[in-house]
Amino acid sequence: MASDLSPMGLQMGGHAGADLAIAVSRAGGLGQIGAVFDMVELANHLSKVDSALPRHNDLLPVGVGLLPFIVKMDEALPVLEKYRPAVVWLFAAKELEDYARCTEQIRKVTPGSQIWVQIGSVAAALAIAEQCKPDALCVQGIDAGGHGFEKGAGIVSLLPEVSDALAAAGYGSIPLLASGGITEGRGAAAAFALGAQGVVMGTRFLSAPETQLHPIYRKAILAAKDGGQNTVRAKLFDELRGPNIWPLPYDGRSIVTESFTEHADGAAIGEIRRLHAEAGKAEDGGYGLDGKGRTAMWAGTGVGLIKSEQPAAEIVEEVRRQVIEVLERTRSRL
Numbered sequence: 001m002a003s004d005l006s007p008m009g010l011q012m013g014g015h016a017g018a019d020l021a022i023a024v025s026r027a028g029g030l031g032q033i034g035a036v037f038d039m040v041e042l043a044n045h046l047s048k049v050d051s052a053l054p055r056h057n058d059l060l061p062v063g064v065g066l067l068p069f070i071v072k073m074d075e076a077l078p079v080l081e082k083y084r085p086a087v088v089w090l091f092a093a094k095e096l097e098d099y100a101r102c103t104e105q106i107r108k109v110t111p112g113s114q115i116w117v118q119i120g121s122v123a124a125a126l127a128i129a130e131q132c133k134p135d136a137l138c139v140q141g142i143d144a145g146g147h148g149f150e151k152g153a154g155i156v157s158l159l160p161e162v163s164d165a166l167a168a169a170g171y172g173s174i175p176l177l178a179s180g181g182i183t184e185g186r187g188a189a190a191a192f193a194l195g196a197q198g199v200v201m202g203t204r205f206l207s208a209p210e211t212q213l214h215p216i217y218r219k220a221i222l223a224a225k226d227g228g229q230n231t232v233r234a235k236l237f238d239e240l241r242g243p244n245i246w247p248l249p250y251d252g253r254s255i256v257t258e259s260f261t262e263h264a265d266g267a268a269i270g271e272i273r274r275l276h277a278e279a280g281k282a283e284d285g286g287y288g289l290d291g292k293g294r295t296a297m298w299a300g301t302g303v304g305l306i307k308s309e310q311p312a313a314e315i316v317e318e319v320r321r322q323v324i325e326v327l328e329r330t331r332s333r334l
């Protein structure tokens with residue numbers, strides 16, 4: 001169903017709920033409910049979507065993110081069976097084989113739903129293609145905001161290499177989506193030129209009022225410039241509340257915070273955790289601007305391209321329009 005796929009989607013756990021998913025899907029993108037730990041919360045989001053959007057081929061026109069390393073499948077499966085989302089998005093398994101187990105279970109309860117898996121390497125793309133036969137793979141580059149792969153590459157080199165390797169192994173028909181640093185039309189057009197059939201944007205939607213976000217976090221997103229300098233990938237962000245529960249290959253990209261700066265200067269993790277917990281109790285939630293604040297503020301390197309708060313539908317429409325303009329302008333320059 002590649003031709004039915006929206007060319008634009010998003011995925012952000014804890015921030016992308018029903019309101020954002022509805023707005024994005026209504027505008028012609030694919031809205032997604034980001035991974036949540038509580039399946040009652042997921043059911044509430046999906047119920048809201050079900051009341052707001054017509055089903056398409058009996059499927060809810062949104063995606064649902066699951067984190068295989070932590071999701072309790074016995075709780076998730078009945079929710080997926082009941083609501084039948086168009087897409088189930090998998091990211092972060094302890095072992096690559098876990099994707100195959102999840103995929104099999106999901107396909108049993110909701111055979112019409114597509115399975116999309118987000119990967120960050122050629123090896124993972126090949127293994128998952130073979131073991132899961134996913135309906136699409138999302139190639140995540142190192143610029144991505146939020147959780148991603150500690151060892152990675154930008155999509156400029158990663159996406160074509162994944163594409164070539166899949167084609168050589170007989171999996172060339174699996175559609176590829178691109179994510180990581182795509183914030184507006186120029187990045188999206190570049191991803192399409194690389195061979196992507198769709199783009200996934202997270203950070204850009206942090207500027208949308210439909211996204212659940214602390215107001216200071218949103219201000220920090222709008223204020224941040226020069227994303228390569230003022231965001232950073234680190235495991236520290238998963239160690240702030242206690243020992244890191246994420247599997248070894250993962251870390252996350254956040255705006256640089258005081259927690260990170262002190263960690264880089266050699267402060268002890270116990271003290272960083274204590275100050276983080278204390279800051280989190282304050283009215284500002286530990287969020288801050290200009291390198292201040294102690295709570296992680298997930299954001300990709302494209303954050304400096306975000307100029308203002310903007311409704312999600314406008315973002316979808318604007319980026320779509322820009323992609324066509326950029327590609328036409330580029331062609332006329334050749």
Ligand SMILES: Cc1cc2nc3c(=O)[nH]c(=O)nc-3n(C[C@H](O)[C@H](O)[C@H](O)COP(=O)(O)O)c2cc1C
Nearest residue numbers: 012013035091144145146180181201202203298300
């Ligand atoms: C705030 C935030 C939360 C995220 N949460 C998730 C998540 O729960 N599951 C997931 O697969 N990816 C998550 N991601 C990563 C996205 O899937 C995607 O790879 C990333 O947003 C793309 O890069 P960009 O942020 O530069 O657009 C998150 C990203 C952000 C910014």
